[in-house]
Amino acid sequence: MGRNYFSKEQIEELRKSKYVKKISEANVRFTDDFKNEFTGLLNTGASPIEALNKLGISPKILGPKRVGSLTTR
Secondary structure: OOOOOOOHHHHHHHHOOOOEEEEOOOOEEEOHHHHHHHHHHHHOOOOHHHHHHHOOOOHHHHOHHHHHHHHHO
16 A cells, blocks of 8 residues: 655645644654644543644544554654
């Protein structure tokens, strides 16, 4: 199975977020603030998709594999 690359439009959309530290066609790195807030939301019972939506990041852009990996890191 191949890698899921971001389109130029998706990269631009993700760059708008204050929580994106670095992004390329293949990877996205989030800030420590994102990690803390995301974890806090999960600890209060939010699902990963709900947490991403609350933080203004589209789960559809990230895709299910990346969303799933966020909770294991």
